[in-house]
Amino acid sequence: LPSGLSQWFPALEVLDVSGTGLAEMGTELLSLPCLHTLLAKNNRLGGPGSLPKGLGQAPLARSLRVLNLSGNRFAEVPPALLQLRGLRSLSLGGNRLHGIPPDIQELRSLEFLYLGGNFITSIPPELAKLPSLRYLVLCDNKIQSIPPQLAQLHSLRSLSLHNNLLTYLPREILNLVHLEELSLRGNPLVVRFVRDLTYNPPSLQELAGRTVKTRNVPYAPSDLPENLVRYLSLASNCPNPKCGGVYFDSCVRQIKFVDFCGKYRLPLMHYLCSPECSSPFSSASQSSTSQSESDSEDEASVAAHRMQKVLLG
């Protein structure tokens, strides 16, 4: 970026430096107090100097709303980026990301997140802590599973998951009330019943966590190390209505198929907190087809009502 940029254009609101071969964006950015949109796609950004130091303290951290860094060479989300508290729209499509940092949850105002076309293999449950997220694009990656916590994204209207490595979805996906678009094509979704017989007994940490949650043992952030506070916030409820229990990492997995309007059969993974628990639908039987179809009618009619445009096609 040319030095003196902020002296010549102190009121700059939109800066588009896309396709300029830029490898670094320096401190010139820090003195642009009105900048709300920064477009820097198709450049050579991704190395250490890509974003200037001190970004978190600059006026930019509060003013920037839109940041487009697609088509660059980022192998990880730069930590400095996570200090842009006012960011509403972030695109890192077509980079070289292998993962998403849990601290993505710091971007509290984020509504639009585009991460398509990277090498992402998994999604941190912390991504679900973005309360305003409406559009999430994860297509063309290497994702093998979706954490059930993603169902906590209450504002989500559109979820793009096509061309990944998903074999099933968490049944909690049906809880995304406002979801209108869901793309799943190009995933190796299982079409036949899969019985998962392995059950890893819960760890001591998990058992302690379950007890804290189900007995409502009061605790404050000052009582526990930060990592355990975070762990407790990631509890999932057992779907068995008679159980009321929670689980963290250890659970029994069962795949049930849900029909959407009798047209698409989605394999949804049901998690139960223990083998003794039974699912709200009767336990797994030998014949998958009849069982899952009769079981899933209620669930399907509710889901079909909510999910209007499932783009499995």
Add this chain to the structure above:
Amino acid sequence: MEQPVQTQTWKARSLEELVRILHQIFAEDKVSVEEVQALMESYESNPEEWLRYAKFDQYRYTRNLVDNGNGKFNLMILCWGEGHGSSIHDHTDSHCFMKILQGNLKETLFEWPEKKGNGEMTKKSERVLRDNQCAYINDSIGLHRVENISHTETAVSLHLYSPPFDTCNTFDQRTGHKHKVMMTFYSQFGERTVC
């Protein structure tokens, strides 16, 4: 005895001229697919002429009606955000021309599924269409999926359908099951249509 269709070599120098020539061609009883395709290709995309129809939606591609061809055809502009794609669909016995105005679109052709088919649909071919290229399809050729596979660029395409239709079938690639859908316009003649 049928008269042979007179095919001319047209050059549309603007979008307005393209529409005018289309009206002329479609006023006849017989229309040549090759003639229309050549005409569509001859128009060199000029964003100033179509920007007012190009309304993008954040979540999915949009269909924006440009001209309703006196009932003989529909001419519309489709706007594709990064990563936006269509389902696999048919064309309800109509002719479909698709010309790229900006960016690139990937077209994947599929065979029609077997009547009682319950398996993965068969891909016939795929190609990436570039600026100003015009593709043609109809139901006897097959089904297709159209996608903007770019994660950095948007795409805009000009579509002509004759006769016009407002429903089609979408197909589940994994099973070949079809589902009839109603197609709507995001905008008509440059005005946003509120549904």
